[in-house]
Amino acid sequence: MEHENYMKNSNCSLASVILLSGLKGFKTLSTFIFLLLLIIYCVTICGNLLIILVVSNSRSLHSPMYFFLTQLSLSDILLSTTIVPNMLRVVLYEGSSVSFIGCLTQFYCFSASELLQSLLLTVMSYDRYQAICNPLHYTSVMDLTFCIRAVVLFWVIISVLILINSVTMSRLQFCGPNIIDHYFCDRDPILELSCSDTFIIKVEGLFLIVPLAICPFIVIIVSYVYIVITILKIPSVTRRQKTFSTCSSHLAVVSIYYGSVTCIYLFPNQKIVNKILSVFYTVITPLLNPIIYSLSNRDINKALTSLMSKTFNIFQAGRHLNLWV
Template structure:
């Protein structure tokens, strides 16, 4: 029971990264540079996929949606982070905090679903190449993408609504650079057992099922690759999914470090650093990994550059 004289908090004070004053501007410009590069890199992939006919395939269509998800994530997280770095913390309304958590959850869930869909695309292309064009048709691609977006918004909404109904009596301080679920629940005076049960269920839907689907798909992919007689053939086939596999390892590796590694004895600074991996580093690395490791994207960029030179 919550005492009647304890008021419901309406403001949240985000402490941010709490960097030393001597390097405040250096950290600020570093994050600003990361934000600009992330936005430009992901928009470049979206533009390349849209305008280059050679990239009009399911794999690159899904990649453009992944870039859109990354833009949503960094736009939700980094502007406030930049503010907290300069001001050594900011005060936001409780509703804004819940809204940030919602869109953070949507973008993270969407990333999980999209990586799973992209893995299925690679599975069909490598394990069932003769059926690829028939299976991964235009209609199915759109159905998969719409399903990913709708599931992301609905699943996180089902979790966010009960969280917003809890009673929050403080303290009104969150020692983080964004409103994540665990710091929000620490402010609650209500019994959050039902919410934690929903969190587990949503985590299974958003993270666990996609993760195991990806693992099973790659087991079949690797088995198929090893059946190829020539080493050159194996390398050529593996190169078509190496970028996706790299992104999956970075993304799920950082999530495991943050949410599955026990936090007992773990300082707030370590938690913040690990959170940076999947909120800031992953959206930055995705376009870089795909650009550096993908010949089709390189050819599309070179073609655009050559056309500009001719003009």
């Protein structure tokens, strides 16, 4: 009743500007947090670009698993670039303003990168399932055509579904304050500002989350159940460990991704907790992914060493050439 009276006594219109209040209560640490986030962002971009460069320049890594890894790195770059630059501004100026269209654009890119990661982690688990449980049919199933079609299909599905959700959100009316108590434009904080009925958008959200996040998680669990069963059947302990090591990096990334996202839904009303967890999966996770794959993967380490050696030799050859000239 109060909400209806408020609507009658106020001028309802589309919000042209959204204010992000950011991380309150950290004024004394704003400079430190700004520098820390800036370093993390630079390391994240460099680390993921390095993964892409190493995989692209090493023929030994031209396999489906590493192809999907490069796509995961691209999604990490998209996620970090969507969130961190504006977050730096929020921290530095203790808040930031963004146009309503800009807010929806950030929501679109953020959602696309997050859901793309979910689907990529799923197809990577399927790749491990085929490699371990059906090794004889692996090359015929996981060929280059399948990989490219899968990634293109992921992008098309995600782009269309999120676009529909974003267009519906753009038609909402905002009658109250236009301040979001967050450091980026997520769906729920935007809906909290609206005085319109958001039931349809929440239903659309289910059509996004269920097929693109929950179902993929179930597929990952089923894949690893079969993988574990197959590994336990291997008589040699050494072979078991070697086989499982091919899944360790992927399993670690899956645990971090779904662990942080699940915790968000376990504490829906805890804004401080949600902010911290959001920082983890939007800022820290893109940083950890290339580190996890580079530290625990011998093939990537070997290819990285080879690439650095070639780069050093080229540099030395160019230096000697300059000396002779």
